[in-house]
Amino acid sequence: MQDALVERLSSPVPRYTSYPTAPHFSESVGAEAYAQWLGLLGRENRLSLYAHIPYCDRLCWFCACHTKQTLRYEPVEAYLKGLHAEISAVGKRVSRDVPVTALHFGGGSPTLLRPDDMIALKKGLDRSFTFAPDAEISVEMDPNDLDEARHDALAAIGMTRASLGIQDFDPAVQNAINRIQTFEQTRGVVEAARARGVRSVNCDILYGLPHQTMETLAQTVRAVISLNPDRIALFGYAHVPWMKKHQTMIDEAALPGVVARFAQMRMAAEMLVAAGYEAIGIDHFALPSDRLAAAARGGTLRRNFQGYTDDQADALVGLGASAIGQLPQGYFQNMPATGEYLRRVEEGGLAVVRGYALTAEDRARAWVIERIMCDFGFSFADLAARHPAFAATIRAEACGFAASDRDDLCRIEGERFLLTAAGSPFARTVAAVFDAHLSSGRGRHSMAV
Structure with missing residues (x-):
């Protein structure tokens, strides 16, 4: 009976990180409307920023993000020049009375940036926006990118929350998704971040991966718990090869079926709760002392393009190629293609190509x-x-x-x-x-x- 219910209710539906969802965005909302909306922000608003780095030095086959692989740094340098131009253009349209309460660097792999470029990017943001003294600064981290100089740069920009993608520690699963990352590497990154004063660590785990079993997933969950992260996200692998062609590298025959996926999810969730984590929404877990858990208990938990958050900002500005944001009037998205994104920001500073005005x-x-x-x-x-x-x-x-x-x-x-x-x-x-x-x-x- 339970298996039949899972089969029937697992039909594809949106993740609802926005409503209406991105497929309903259109070109009827573009850069002109976006500029007008930015100008309407005032001191009564709270602003959250998202900066997108659409590059990785390796391509994980499970990934559904807007990113591309590069083994050369020159494309990253060219992209950063454009990103600085967009930051300046957007900042000129936003009142300095609007406080920035949160900043998230996502990707791709933000940690592939050279240390001086990472620091320069944060300085550019500081010049264009007014950051609240207690603003949260979070960074998505790939342990394979990190060294002492990058850890020091992350400390210099004021990172308060480190977000580590782990997915699975099992070697067979890692080979199947092209994500080689040892437990020792990951533990070293967590220890380095905490040694530099980071007060919140988030770890991502995936279920439903190729060759993943209940036993291998349980081993990964136990290993993650041993790191004592403040938050854990337990995501189901989204197999969307029609949208992300590199996912065709994954053997579909090795993927667990929907009933097995559901069993993996329930087992991992039960393990996390038994370890003292509070369940948050459909796929997050947090220690009782974490701000996300407090928000869930207090009825102030939010959900936006970055998933579950305690961020109460009423405006989210996405910066960079493909970045999505929300202002009180509606949603907007930048040009996804990096070449065209750079052309647009060089010409006018804004790269919004579609959006949606809320009714x-x-x-x-x-x-x-x-x-x-x-x-x-x-x-x-x-x-x-x-x-x-x-x-x-x-x-x-x-x-x-x-x-x-x-x-x-x-x-x-x-x-x-x-x-x-x-x-x-x-x-x-x-x-x-x-x-x-x-x-x-x-x-x-x-x-x-």
Whole structure:
């Protein structure tokens, strides 16, 4: 019975790091609208920045990020010149009264930057934006890139959170995904970051990888726990070879089926909870002392393009090729192709090529979907207070779904729509019930668990 339910409810749906999701962005929102939206930010807003480095010195076959492999540093140098130009152009359009409360360097591999380039990039951001004294600065790290000079540079830019992609420590799995990374390397990076004052470490684990078994995954989970990271993300491998051609290097016959994936996920989650981590949303775990756990307990957990976060900023500016962001008026995305991105920033400083202007109904549904993804439910009273024009319609949808639910996924409890323990792993599937755009979408998505 459980296996049949998993098979049926694992159909592909969006990850809901935004609503509407990226396939609904269009060229009707471009650089001109983006410039206007930036100019409307004021001291009442809080700004989060994301800087994208779309290069790696090796290409991991499991990766679904916008990145490319380079064995030469010259393309990275050319890209950084363009990124500095965009930072300056965007900064000129944002009031210095707007505080930056968070900065995230992602990729690709930000840690492949030379130490002086890393420091220069942060100085460029400092010149263009006003950082709050307690701003969080997080960096995605590849242990294979790091040396003492890069660790020192990360300390110099004020990194407060280190995010390490681990995926799996099993050699057979690592060979199958072209991600060779030893436990000793990883432990050394964690120790070096903490020795330099980093107060938060995040580790990513993947399940559903080729040749991965319950036993090998359990070994990886135990090894990660021994590092005592503050946060752990437990992601399901998203096999999307139609979108990321390098994933064709992965033998599909070696991938676990959906039932096996689900079993891997449940086992790893149970191990993490048994080790003292609190479950956060559908795929994150945090020590009780971590800010993410506090946000989940306090009902202030958020979800954006970077996944679950305690960041309360109401504006997220993405910088770099393919970077996505959100302003109060809607979403935007930069040109993904690095060559065309560089041409656009050299000509005008802004590289936005598509986006989406939010409607009042979009805002209501976005709030509902975010609460389902973060809290596994929502309050009808809160919905009515925030979005009165659409409260009755969405309430009727929620009650109708609960009444027709034969799988014990949800229930109506007083003035709340709540997912059950059985329904929580399928939060993406339940959230899709409230997605008014899904049926008209052109995008293809990864499986729900």
